[in-house]
Amino acid sequence: MTTALSIKNLSKTYKGGVTALKSVDLDIERGEILALLGPNGAGKTTMISIICGLVRPSTGTVTVEGNDIVSQYREARKLIGLVPQELHTETFETVWATVSYSRGLFGKKPNPALVEQILRDLSLYEKKDSQIIALSGGMKRRVMIAKALAHEPRILFLDEPTAGVDVELRKDMWRLVKRLRDTGVTIILTTHYIEEAEEIADRVGVIRKGELLLVEDKAELMRKLGQKQLTLDLQKPLESLPETLSHFDLKLTDDGQQIIYSYDTQANRTGIATLLSALGEADIIVKDLDTQQRSLEDIFVSLVVEEKQ
Amino acid sequence: MNFEAVKSIYLFEMARMKRTLLQSVISPVLSTSLYFIVFGAAIGSRIEEIDGVQYGAFIVPGLMMLTLLQNSISNASFGIYFPKFIGTIYEVLSAPISFFEIVLGYVGAAATKSIILGLIILATAHLFVPIEIRHPFWMLFFLVMTAVTFSLFGFIIGIWADNFEKLQLIPLLVITPLVFLGGSFYSIQMLPEFWQKVTLANPVLYLISGFRWSFYETSDVGIGVSIGMISFFLVLCLGAIWWIFRTGYRLKT
Structure with a gap:
């Protein structure tokens, strides 16, 4: 495979002394979808902003299909499309005008057929003559994607594209991302949603406090992240767990009112049915049950601990 | 050179003029007509x-x-301030455009609008008084140079301003008084000697004087000085813009 984007030793310290990125190294292959996960302030947007020319790096280099983003910025930027996190749109322009404007900004001659196709793909064509101010938040988000696609980029950055959008738009967006990938576009998206990464990414990167903690194949990461917990509320408190349940991964809470069972959702069998049957045989009556998945941040923390160990 | 990008910015900005025709064109024409009525008719009847x-x-x-x-x-x-304010500036800054091309697009459009307005004012004035242009080339030279130079200056203000108040500050508090006190409605020869000397410190005087010379061959200062001053302002503004883009002042962190 060919490298679409190569980041070497990229760091950014802002004027106030805040370090947003610490020596990040990352190679992204052409045609892959990379999901960058990380809590707010992790450095995801700073990294994207540097690549797109909005923020100056403190150290390091970035090349886009072999073009340095500083010395060969024209060639590099032509290949990049950016959908920023915030809804930045012209207020009084029409959808058609703003998308056509974006194409021109990137040095491409007008192509009404292509603009029409993009608008149709994003279910925006009916609104092509509407002023942007009259559109809903979801529609504005689509306009921003249309603008980013107007110059036919080879690398597309989607900075939290589905934050605050409804399920329908989220699924539309996932479909679009997959379609773009099929045409060879490399996609880097940042997200808080694990299911988003699970749905569309080929690889997942985890970034926290400016450090790229890991970049891993999605399947491998999902296996690591697949741990769930089943909490069983008991009718009568237990002093200790019976011997017959020792082969299950169980924990009894201090007050003896709950049993917590950890299991792997990716495994062929979760063991829940067997556990419930074993509890029945041991005359332990379950009043209620609940399952919990660790939050993304919990998972990040546990991954960091694992990596350090 | 990314001509398509320059063209896009230019046409995008010009489209704004069309959308706000009332504010962009009719309002200055109306103001000028009022100036004619007040200064031309009321005061003009006393100063022949x-x-x-x-x-x-x-x-x-x-x-x-x-x-x-x-x-x-x-x-x-x-x-330039509005895209900064609403955040759409990200698109211009991430596009494959040089800073020169960005300035060319924005300043080109602003200067074009001003020149169109200037010519509309000239046509409007022609309805009120007979006008003679003795040096059409120099008239156009001053018209274009002033429009470009002060559009560059406006661009600098737009970059510097971080709120609407600052955006209005210099045009209202500096430029308007300088124009009014720079001999727009009188010759500085009509002032007492002390104020004549003070007025020489007003840079706008040189622009008005040179421009008026191109019409009637009458001026408060030599035409060479006027040409030198407008060229000096142009270089000054270009230097400031070069510095802004080199450092990313108020544009890039």
Whole structure:
């Protein structure tokens, strides 16, 4: 495979002394979808902003299909499309005008057929003559994607594209991302949603406090992240767990009112049915049950601990 | 050179003028007509001629300069400030465009609008008074140079301003008084000697004087000095813009 984007030793310290990125190294292959996960302030947007020319790096280099983003910025930027996190749109322009404007900004001659196709793909064509101010938040988000696609980029950055959008738009967006990938576009998206990464990414990167903690194949990461917990509320408190349940991964809470069972959702069998049957045989009556998945941040923390160990 | 990008910015900005026709064109024309009524008719009836030029005709270059300066600054400053304000500046800054091309697009559009307005004012003035342009080349030279220079200045203000108040601050508190006190409606020869000397410190005087010379061959300062001053302002503004883009001042972190 060919490298679409190569980041070497990229760091950014802002004027106030805040370090947003610490020596990040990352190679992204052409045609892959990379999901960058990380809590707010992790450095995801700073990294994207540097690549797109909005923020100056403190150290390091970035090349886009072999073009340095500083010395060969024209060639590099032509290949990049950016959908920023915030809804930045012209207020009084029409959808058609703003998308056509974006194409021109990137040095491409007008192509009404292509603009029409993009608008149709994003279910925006009916609104092509509407002023942007009259559109809903979801529609504005689509306009921003249309603008980013107007110059036919080879690398597309989607900075939290589905934050605050409804399920329908989220699924539309996932479909679009997959379609773009099929045409060879490399996609880097940042997200808080694990299911988003699970749905569309080929690889997942985890970034926290400016450090790229890991970049891993999605399947491998999902296996690591697949741990769930089943909490069983008991009718009568237990002093200790019976011997017959020792082969299950169980924990009894201090007050003896709950049993917590950890299991792997990716495994062929979760063991829940067997556990419930074993509890029945041991005359332990379950009043209620609940399952919990660790939050993304919990998972990040546990991954960091694992990596350090 | 990314001509498509320059064209896109230019046409995008010009489209704003079409959308706001009332504010962009009709409003300055109305203001100028009012100036003619107040200064031309009311005051002009008491001052018949200045340097052999009928008072109504004498103030035409000053009125054009007033509109030119105000509109060049407001068009260019708003043109770049608004994308900054609503956040769409990210698109321009991440596009494969050089800083020169960005300035060319924004300043080109702002200057074009001002020149169109200047010419509309000239046509409007022609309805009120007879106008003679003795040096059409120099008239156009001053018109274009002033529009470009003050559009560059407006662009600098638009980058510097971080709120709407600052955007209006310099045009209202600096430029308008300088234009009014720079001989728009009078010759500085009409002032007491002390104030004549003070007025020489007003840079706008040189623009108005040179522009008026291109119409009637009458001026407060030598034409060479006027050309030198406008060229000096142009270089000054270009230098400031070069510094802004080199450092990313208020554009990039």
